Amino acid sequence: MPRAATADVVVVGAGIIGAACAEALTAAGVRVIVVDRGAVASGTTASGEGNVLVSDKEPGPELELAIASRAEWGVVLDRLPSRVADVEWESKGGVVVATTDPGPLRAFAAKQQAAGVDARVITAAEAFSLEPLLTRDVTVGVHYPEDAQLQPVLAATALLTAVRDRGGEVWSGVTGLSVRRSAQGRLIGLSTSAGEIACGAVLNACGPWAGEFGATAGGPIQVLPRRGMILVTAPLPECVRHKVYDADYVGAVGSGDADLQTSTVVESTRAGTVLIGSSRERIGFDDSVRVKVLRELARKAVGLFPFLGDVPVMRAYGGFRPYAPDHLPVIGPDPRVEGLWHATGHEGAGIGLAASTGRLITELFLGLAPHVAPEPFRVDRPAVIAA
Numbered sequence: 001m002p003r004a005a006t007a008d009v010v011v012v013g014a015g016i017i018g019a020a021c022a023e024a025l026t027a028a029g030v031r032v033i034v035v036d037r038g039a040v041a042s043g044t045t046a047s048g049e050g051n052v053l054v055s056d057k058e059p060g061p062e063l064e065l066a067i068a069s070r071a072e073w074g075v076v077l078d079r080l081p082s083r084v085a086d087v088e089w090e091s092k093g094g095v096v097v098a099t100t101d102p103g104p105l106r107a108f109a110a111k112q113q114a115a116g117v118d119a120r121v122i123t124a125a126e127a128f129s130l131e132p133l134l135t136r137d138v139t140v141g142v143h144y145p146e147d148a149q150l151q152p153v154l155a156a157t158a159l160l161t162a163v164r165d166r167g168g169e170v171w172s173g174v175t176g177l178s179v180r181r182s183a184q185g186r187l188i189g190l191s192t193s194a195g196e197i198a199c200g201a202v203l204n205a206c207g208p209w210a211g212e213f214g215a216t217a218g219g220p221i222q223v224l225p226r227r228g229m230i231l232v233t234a235p236l237p238e239c240v241r242h243k244v245y246d247a248d249y250v251g252a253v254g255s256g257d258a259d260l261q262t263s264t265v266v267e268s269t270r271a272g273t274v275l276i277g278s279s280r281e282r283i284g285f286d287d288s289v290r291v292k293v294l295r296e297l298a299r300k301a302v303g304l305f306p307f308l309g310d311v312p313v314m315r316a317y318g319g320f321r322p323y324a325p326d327h328l329p330v331i332g333p334d335p336r337v338e339g340l341w342h343a344t345g346h347e348g349a350g351i352g353l354a355a356s357t358g359r360l361i362t363e364l365f366l367g368l369a370p371h372v373a374p375e376p377f378r379v380d381r382p383a384v385i386a387a
Contacts, residue, residue, distance in 0.1 A: 004198070005169070007033040009341075009365070010190045011203045012176040012213060014038075015045040016152055016354045017343050018205030019159035020076070024358030026166040027079055028366060033168065033199070034160060035192055037175040041156035044207040044350065047319020049230060049267065049275050050152045051243065052352040055094045055144035058108075059115035061376035062328055066349065067116060068372050069356035070146055076355045081165055084158035087150045088270050094147030094243040095122075095130055097304070102140035105247045109142045118146050131244055133307050147243050149267065152351050176202075179217045179340065187217075187339025203341040203361065208285075208320040210330070210344035219334035221384050223345050225320035227286070229279045229293050231301070234312045235272035239305075243267040245278075246304055262293070264300040266308075273314065276301045278348070285320060321347045326383035329353060331360055334379050341365070342379050 009025055011018045014036035022032045036042075054070055057063040077089060098105040109119040120143040127141035128134055160170050171194060179202055180189035189198045206213040208225035248263040265277040279293050294316055302309045324330055324345035334340040343361055346353050356372060363370045379385070 004196050005033060006198045007031045007169075008199065009201045009203055010035060010176075010197050010199045011205055012036070012190070013205035013207060014040045014156065014160060014170060014172065015043050015205065015207055015350070016041065016156045016159075017207065017346060017350050017357055018203070019156040019163070020354035020358035021203055021205060021343050021361045022163045022168060023076065023079070023159040024362040025365065026163050026168045028362050030362070030365070031168065032163060033171065033197055034163065035171045035174045035176050035190070037173065039172050040160055040170065041153045044319050044321055045152045045156050047228070047230070047317055048152045048348070048351055049265070049277060050088075050150045050155075050351055051349070052148040052150060053094065053243070053349065054117050054146050055096055055112075055119070055142070057349075059111050061373070062349070063112070063115055063117070065329070065353055065356050065372055065377075069353050070148070072355035072359055073148070076159070076358070080158050080162055084161045087155040087158050089148065089150045090270070091148045092242050094144040094245070095127060095141055096144070096245055096247060097127055097134065097138045097141040098247040099135065099137040099139060099303075105140055105142060108247075117144070119144055131241060133239055133305055134244070135304055135306055149243060150351065151270075155351070176213065177216075179337070181218075181337070185338060187337055201339045201341055201365065203343055205343045207322045207344060207350075210322055210342065214334075214342065217340050218337045219340045219342070219379070221330060221342060221344075221379065222325055223330065223384075224282065224323045224325075225285055226323035226347060227279075227281045227283055227318055227320050228277065228348060229297065229316060229318035231276040231294060231297050231313050232315050232317070233274040233276070233308070234314045236268075236274060236311065237272070238268070239307065240266055240268045240274055244304065246300070262296045262300060264304045266301055266305055274308070274311070276308070282323070287318070289316070321350070323347045324384055326381070329357065329377050330379055330384050331357055331377040332364055332374055332379055345384070
């Protein structure tokens with residue numbers, strides 16, 4: 001039965017970004033309805049590792065957002081209802097290692113230190129002390145105590161529980177169809193598969209599908225899908241203590257190459273499984289499993305942690321991440337449609353950046369002083385505005 005409803009803001013997308021924005025808005029007293037054509041956190045969020053990282057970003061706006069978001073996550077977690085507050089948060093820290101020329105990793109760490117990151121260059125022996133099962137080919141490492149991890153589906157679910165507790169609503173299995181606009185062009189509502197919602201603003205948090213929804217709403221943006229795959233081992237005794245990755249990972253994160261790129265990322269979960277990544281491909285929404293990608297992930301992981309060669313892989317999973325051509329998130333109002341907002345384009349960093357993204361959207365919506373400079377993430381930058 002179609003229903004009618006009213007909200008200040010309708011958030012389209014119930015992944016980690018939409019959930020974080022909805023939670024921050026409701027914490028500030030804004031009336032919010034979240035709609036998603038699927039289940040909560042069933043898209044990009046369900047295909048992530050749960051990384052909350054400062055270690056993988058070059059100095060610049062995204063790193064500044066990551067540093068702020070690492071701190072903001074503590075504030076957000078403290079606001080969650082106690083019954084859902086355990087989102088498997090682990091302040092485990094990260095270890096990045098090089099197995100060839102140590103110079104580039106040392107130089108990258110120095111740049112991050114200058115930008116305010118706690119990046120501690122360590123010897124190979126110190127790396128082995130932190131991670132005894134690492135390959136002995138390590139030449140240098142960098143320890144990042146601020147890197148953390150959480151369970152992304154639990155986190156998104158908990159954030160939306162907080163939204164409901166504050167009087168907000170979450171409509172799962174409901175598709176946002178089109179926005180309604182006044183004669184003057186201002187957004188006044190959202191038409192959905194479950195009925196009309198009268199509202200003053202719509203937030204496009206559709207992840208890899210944000211370009212499609214933006215075009216439907218009159219604000220097309222250049223956000224593309226970039227696929228990533230992850231291997232999951234059988235449960236093991238404690239064997240990987242930190243998030244560990246090779247120095248190639250930073251280059252893969254920042255690359256705009258459409259071809260397959262892989263770099264080694266290894267970390268354990270509370271359940272004892274080990275997650276092995278990471279891959280990046282721009283192949284549209286093709287979700288077919290490519291064995292060559294899985295083989296490459298496994299090969300590189302064994303190169304970093306030789307013991308993994310004898311460990312069975314239980315499953316593999318993957319998903320699409322929202323990629324903006326200039327590698328920066330899209331956060332803020334759309335100047336072409338009054339009342340249309342966007343929060344997307346975080347690619348593989350959405351879990352880590354979600355807390356500050358929610359806070360920044362709330363600050364901009366309410367006219368408060370932003371805690372980070374919003375200009376680099378504005379919608380009307382050349383790399384984002386679609387013709």
